[in-house]
Amino acid sequence: MPDTGISELVRSWIDGWVVSRGSSDPIDEPWGWTIDVGQPRHVARHVLPEPSEGDVRKIVAGTSAPGTWLKLFAEEQAVLPWAGPGWRSDVPGYLMTGQLRPERPEVPSGYTLTSWTRGGVSRVLVRTSAGHFAARGQVARAGTHAVVDQVETATGHQRKGLGSLVMRTLQSTAYEAGARTGLLVGTPEGRALYSSLGWTMRAPMTSLWYEPADAAP
Structure with a gap:
């Protein structure tokens, strides 16, 4: 970029x-x-x-x-x-940036993924097969950019690939809506996940x- x-x-x-x-x-x-x-x-x-x-x-x-x-x-x-x-x-x-691309990530066994868009914001929700909250995130488009926000994984469901699942789904959703560059502000814990997905720290x-x-x- x-x-x-x-x-x-x-x-x-x-x-x-x-x-x-x-x-x-x-x-x-x-x-x-x-x-x-x-x-x-x-x-x-x-x-x-x-x-x-x-x-x-x-x-x-x-x-x-x-x-x-x-x-x-x-x-x-x-x-x-x-x-x-x-x-x-x-x-x-x-502050991190990443190139968006279309993906179809696989949902891990024992979990379900739901997504919807309303008011310019696309949301992803991951639950267990019993319906318990596991992970979530959302993305809002701003021109050719898309801002990823409020990504979180519940205690007890971490290190199972759910954060990556949420991020890759959000990235793909934003790409399909016309955005090409992703932006976010991540925590120290989130930075490792985003870096593993190719995002770059800018400030x-x-x-x-x-x-x-x-x-x-």
């Missing part, structure tokens, strides 16, 4: 993420974008593809609402000191949220 600037990749990721999560359209800011998410502990997020100390400190100084998040595409040790009291760190993330992401001591549950 031709080299693409981090800001362009992050914007493509955002365009799919807001569809996947049903949040507001992103608002352009001098430093990136603001998104209204509208959840009690995730009211809004500010996304900075190339964070600077001045921009982060300005946002932090203007934040009073608990549940405000910062998504900073940089290593935690570089940006965490800019946040100050009341800001907490989530697990690290990794680290630090997630911080505002929860002052008097607002903690």
